[in-house]
Amino acid sequence: MTILNQKQILLGITGGIAAYKSVELLRLLKKAGANVDVAMTAAALRFVGKTTFEVLSENPVITDLWEDSHGSVAHIDVAARCDAAVIAPATANCIAKLAHGLADDALTTTFLAVTAPILICPAMNTHMYENIRVQRNLDILEQDGVHILDPDTGTLACKTTGPGRLPDPWVIVDRIVHMLTAQDFAGRQVLVSAGPTLEPIDPVRFLSNHSSGKMGYAVARAAEMRGASVTLVTGPVNVTPPVGVNTVFVQTCNDMAEAMLAHMDAADIIIQVAAVADFRPDQQKNLKIKKTSDQDGMTLTLVQNPDILKTMGDCKRPDQFLVGFAAETHDLAASAVKKIEKKHLDMIAANRVGGEDTGFQTDTNKLSVFLKDGSQTDIPLMDKQAVAHSLLDIILAQLERRR
Numbered sequence: 001m002t003i004l005n006q007k008q009i010l011l012g013i014t015g016g017i018a019a020y021k022s023v024e025l026l027r028l029l030k031k032a033g034a035n036v037d038v039a040m041t042a043a044a045l046r047f048v049g050k051t052t053f054e055v056l057s058e059n060p061v062i063t064d065l066w067e068d069s070h071g072s073v074a075h076i077d078v079a080a081r082c083d084a085a086v087i088a089p090a091t092a093n094c095i096a097k098l099a100h101g102l103a104d105d106a107l108t109t110t111f112l113a114v115t116a117p118i119l120i121c122p123a124m125n126t127h128m129y130e131n132i133r134v135q136r137n138l139d140i141l142e143q144d145g146v147h148i149l150d151p152d153t154g155t156l157a158c159k160t161t162g163p164g165r166l167p168d169p170w171v172i173v174d175r176i177v178h179m180l181t182a183q184d185f186a187g188r189q190v191l192v193s194a195g196p197t198l199e200p201i202d203p204v205r206f207l208s209n210h211s212s213g214k215m216g217y218a219v220a221r222a223a224e225m226r227g228a229s230v231t232l233v234t235g236p237v238n239v240t241p242p243v244g245v246n247t248v249f250v251q252t253c254n255d256m257a258e259a260m261l262a263h264m265d266a267a268d269i270i271i272q273v274a275a276v277a278d279f280r281p282d283q284q285k286n287l288k289i290k291k292t293s294d295q296d297g298m299t300l301t302l303v304q305n306p307d308i309l310k311t312m313g314d315c316k317r318p319d320q321f322l323v324g325f326a327a328e329t330h331d332l333a334a335s336a337v338k339k340i341e342k343k344h345l346d347m348i349a350a351n352r353v354g355g356e357d358t359g360f361q362t363d364t365n366k367l368s369v370f371l372k373d374g375s376q377t378d379i380p381l382m383d384k385q386a387v388a389h390s391l392l393d394i395i396l397a398q399l400e401r402r403r
């Protein structure tokens with residue numbers, strides 16, 4: 001979330017039950033280093049007190065155009081100084097006023113003066129949300145360049161089930177980061193794989209590896225943040241899928257091969273981060289293999305899995321950019337360069353595995369990136385999200401050079 005550091009965010013809160021989630025939203029923004037100004041409607045104050053937001057934001061909260069002026073035009077000042085503005089939750093009433101340029105309270109007046117990007121997070125009863133008039137107002141705002149975060153679907157406070165729930169605060173923060181990020185991958189289709197594959201032996205046992213999915217998910221998230229349309233094909237992991245990414249869940253190497261090849265045609269950039277199992281048991285038993293008391297051991301026969309990356313390298317179009325990863329314990333450069341040739345790649349990113357701060361499971365990584373012409377760029381040890389952005393910078397530079 002480093003992009004939020006030192007950024008000025010305006011947080012508007014209107015009168016819905018979800019207003020309590022705005023406390024956590026404010027806390028997350030502050031934790032990410034943002035300075036936050038808060039504006040609340042009179043209805044919002046009925047759900048959560050002003051003091052909570054004043055203490056957490058360390059700023060006066062705007063609730064009244066006349067009482068909070070402190071000798072200056074406070075609402076104009078906060079509108080002018082913000083880098084991004086968000087209304088969460090946004091009621092149907094507030095959405096209607098913003099869509100039609102009405103400014104009859106402190107919040108709507110303040111937001112009318114904002115020139116920075118605005119994110120609106122509607123939260124209300126499902127029937128209200130689906131009402132044609134609310135949808136029309138949201139369309140007007142969207143056409144005006146206002147960002148809209150669709151509500152979550154679930155059981156609402158009014159006991160209705162359907163769309164209308166305010167998304168989790170971390171999702172709202174994620175979308176604010178998205179608004180502030182340069183969209184230098186806009187218009188590009190990126191296909192990423194992540195995680196391990198899992199090769200079943202019987203219904204309870206499998207062969208796999210230590211991949212946590214963190215590196216591949218970071219690459220998918222970074223590409224989406226920068227405006228790409230992203231498909232992520234992932235083996236089984238415990239990482240939350242990135243917001244805004246089309247995520248396809250697979251288990252085995254064969255499943256992953258099928259999913260990658262199905263999405264490959266539409267992709268401009270393909271980044272194979274997954275740790276694919278090279279072998280699988282020759283047969284998958286339908287029943288659990290029983291251990292017998294007189295058994296010394298057992299032999300498992302393995303057969304080779306398809307090499308997904310090589311298959312893609314063999315059939316890729318000249319306009320597609322194919323990136324492989326190489327997990328090495330030693331001879332990093334020599335092994336990685338061999339893989340570029342063997343698998344017909346445009347680029348390979350090699351990382352050392354088996355160490356404490358790079359490779360499998362870790363939150364950090366360090367990459368040596370090799371191009372077809374043998375040139376090398378090193379990405380220093382950083383958290384995997386930052387490493388992913390540096391990798392995308394290198395890819396973008398290569399694509400610019402192709403033009």
Ligand code: PMT
Pocket residue numbers: 195210211212213214215216253272273274275276277278305306307308309310323324325326327328339351353359360361362
């Ligand atoms: O998931 P994390 O815990 O964050 O860990 C990240 C990572 C270490 C898994 C990742 O950074 C990484 O190195 N991924 C590649 C792992 C790997 O399989 O490396 P390899 O050198 O064995 O394979 C080379 C390339 O061929 C890889 O892009 C791999 O996806 C691909 N491959 C390999 C075998 C196979 N049958 N099909 C393939 O497509």
